Amino acid sequence: MSPLLARRLRVVSGVLLMTYLTTHFLNHTLGLFSLELMEDGRRWFIAFWRNPVVTPVLYSALVVHAALALRSLYRRRHLRLAPWEAWQLVLGLSIPPLLGTHIVGTHVAWALFDVTDSYTRVVLALWGHVAGARHSLLLPIAWTHGCIGIHFWLRLRAGYRRVQPWLFAVALLLPVLAFLGFVMAGRDVTARAQADPGWALAVARATRAPGPAQRAALAAVYDGIMIVYGGALALVLLARGVRRMRQRSHSFRITYPGGRDVVTPIGFTVLETSRFAGIPHASVCGGRGRCSTCRVRILRGFPELPEAGPDEVRVLRRVGAPPDVRLACQLRPTRDVVVAPVLPATAGPSDAAFQTDHRGGREREIAVLFADLRGFTSLAEHRLPYDVVFLLNRYFEAVGGAITRAGGIPNQFTGDGVMALFGVESGANAGCREALAAAAAIVERLAALSRELSDDLPSPFRIGIGIHVGPAIVGRMGYGEGVYFTAVGDTVHVASRLEQLTKDYRAALVISEEVAIAAGVDVSAFPRHEVTVRNRGVPVAVRVIADPSRLAAALV
Ligand code: FES
Structure with missing residues (x-):
């Protein structure tokens, strides 16, 4: 069966x-x-x-x-x-x-x-x-x-x-x-x-x-x-x-990352071998061949492996796995192999094949937004740590809420900065429109928060936001507890650079022209500049927007 x-x-x-x-x-x-x-x-x-x-x-x-x-x-x-x-x-x-x-x-x-x-x-x-x-x-x-x-x-x-x-x-x-x-x-x-x-x-x-x-x-x-x-x-x-008893004399060896060798009887799957040896190995569906989270890359011994059955092939296809990747819970090697798990052992249901397959690592055309609080160092000076944490959390709540509401994924809160991804599911055009809407909402929410906390703040919150669109590698990355869904690549780098330019231009928002084109909004009324970005041969055309709510109005 x-x-x-x-x-x-x-x-x-x-x-x-x-x-x-x-x-x-x-x-x-x-x-x-x-x-x-x-x-x-x-x-x-x-x-x-x-x-x-x-x-x-x-x-x-x-x-x-x-x-x-x-x-x-x-x-x-x-x-x-x-x-x-x-x-x-x-x-x-x-x-x-x-x-x-x-x-x-x-x-x-x-x-x-x-x-x-x-x-x-x-x-x-x-x-x-x-x-x-x-x-x-x-x-x-x-x-x-x-x-x-x-x-x-x-x-x-x-x-x-x-x-x-x-x-x-x-x-x-x-x-x-x-x-x-x-x-x-x-x-x-x-x-x-x-x-x-x-x-x-x-x-x-x-x-x-x-x-x-x-x-x-x-x-x-x-x-x-x-x-x-x-x-x-x-x-x-x-x-x-x-x-x-019959299989005791027939064994094979699996070598894991770090050079750890495990010898097990023939008939064990790679996942059973990992568990038997106490090696942490992701297996969200418990080895039923449904989730794909156990998949391993075969580094050596691939030609000698038994062929994948139709069910395994179907799951691997669903996640777009390359030919040298197999499901550890289905693969029963008969010869020595060297394997490397594709996902960290902490992978959860969101990494499973039933979820959108970008979770396992895919190139996507997305919009990336970087936001950074201006003058936070002076704001934090002479304050109790508790007050600083309170202010930061209110700030992150306002920014994170605006991003999520617009359809984005806030995925990195570092210091007083935030990175967010848009269009992972909906595509680059929708992602750019969502990112612009989020930028306007962030500025609006921070203004409201500044009014609410006016007694505690020497001056209202000010923020700089940069948005760029382009291809990026998206997937869950990190180690141990710190694994999260994020993006890497040139698009991320450019978006970060645009956010830094908001200081030079003394504006709330700087976007690349590609974002405006993808979002289908007219930005001819906003100042245009060409900026150089490290590792880029050609300059990036950008628009400087002092008041993002003007752009948001054009989106409607
Ligand atoms: S453990 Fe779920 S597919 Fe292998």
């Missing part, structure tokens, strides 16, 4: 099971109001889930999901997992024994002996018994397992960040409300049984509660399920052991 098909089956079956669980929990929450309402809800629940069409689909999803989990357990060459994967695995493996009793006591009892598994009967059977505690354990385990899966599936999707707080709230609240509904129902049935000693017996009779012989038959069914599940799990572990 191809990894892509396995992944799709896992997602589809997982989503179906989570849908079932969600509706089941919603039904439980009705217990907060009354037992009768719970029973009403159950009628709808049963009508949907227990019918000749949906029931086989639901149980197939359960079996497929469990089988895929065992398959994945077999395919892993070692069990040094990221914490979330370890939790996912442990919780997942503990579900079948807990779920088995619940299914046998409800659906199987109904199917074999026509037992009505109403809430009243089931809660009566569970409340105050060990089975009830076991059932209460099943709810959070299954729910947490499902939530981890959904989170790590969705987090590579655009837009997930926006809905994540809402989903998180639901993930937290729903099981709590469901549990409270179950507790309320338990207290309700206890009160009814105490008020009328014959009530519980009447319920048992009306729902055809299983007798001793039927209970023995149901226990045998449960044992059968456990034998199949336990046997499958034992087989997988046995197969892992056999494979390990």
Whole structure:
């Protein structure tokens, strides 16, 4: 089975099971109001889930999901997992024994002996018994397992960040409300049984509660399920052991940057080898071949490598990877190789292939804006450090807000200066218009801030802004915690130079004429100069703009 098909089956079956669980929990929450309402809800629940069409689909999803989990357990060459994967695995493996009793006591009892598994009967059977505690354990385990899966599936999707707080709230609240509904129902049935000693017996009779012989038959069914599940799990572990013994004598060597060598049995992926050796290696999707963050450049040994499968090729194509780059989680070398991870080990979901692919490093035509506060040194003199930090943060807030609002990415706050990128997604023309709008907004916001802080400032804030457009290499760069999305290249250098020219021209904004052309604004009314820039053979034509709001008006 191809990894892509396995992944799709896992997602589809997982989503179906989570849908079932969600509706089941919603039904439980009705217990907060009354037992009768719970029973009403159950009628709808049963009508949907227990019918000749949906029931086989639901149980197939359960079996497929469990089988895929065992398959994945077999395919892993070692069990040094990221914490979330370890939790996912442990919780997942503990579900079948807990779920088995619940299914046998409800659906199987109904199917074999026509037992009505109403809430009243089931809660009566569970409340105050060990089975009830076991059932209460099943709810959070299954729910947490499902939530981890959904989170790590969705987090590579655009837009997930926006809905994540809402989903998180639901993930937290729903099981709590469901549990409270179950507790309320338990207290309700206890009160009814105490008020009328014959009530519980009447319920048992009306729902055809299983007798001793039927209970023995149901226990045998449960044992059968456990034998199949336990046997499958034992087989997988046995197969892992056999494979390990057979491959012990066949190994290969991976050399990492810095000359570190790791020798591992043939069959390990490069990512498994990194984890096995404790070498930090980015793997946002946990080695499922989806995110591309694990990719490595093959520095030596490329011709001897097994060819990439269609799924790997598709992901590599999506990020525009050159031919000597492979996914570490899919590549199982059979000979010695020298590799270098392309992304830092700290790479996150924003670096994944599902995000815009410039994150991995691309050349783009963008507008770059540099802004610098004038006279800040004298402003900071004779002030307490706390005051300086306060003023700077208010300043960065005003400038950063203006940039973001205009559509830019403020990506460097150094000293009292800011660098921002525009048009990374929207293209150079839109980027230039956004950058000009941002320049006007920055000046406007700083004027408002100066008025607000007039008692604390010897003079209003003054700023110099330079904007240039052109090709730049964009991507996430840096080291360790300091990795961020930025741009490098001549365009950045020129924009920085234009910002410095604002001092010479005593103006708020200096832009290259290319910016005006790309933005489609008429700048003929503003003074024109030609300036030389280091490492540039030809001078750059610039326009000096004392009041950026005049330009912003032309943009509308
Ligand atoms: S870890 Fe995500 S593609 Fe390899």
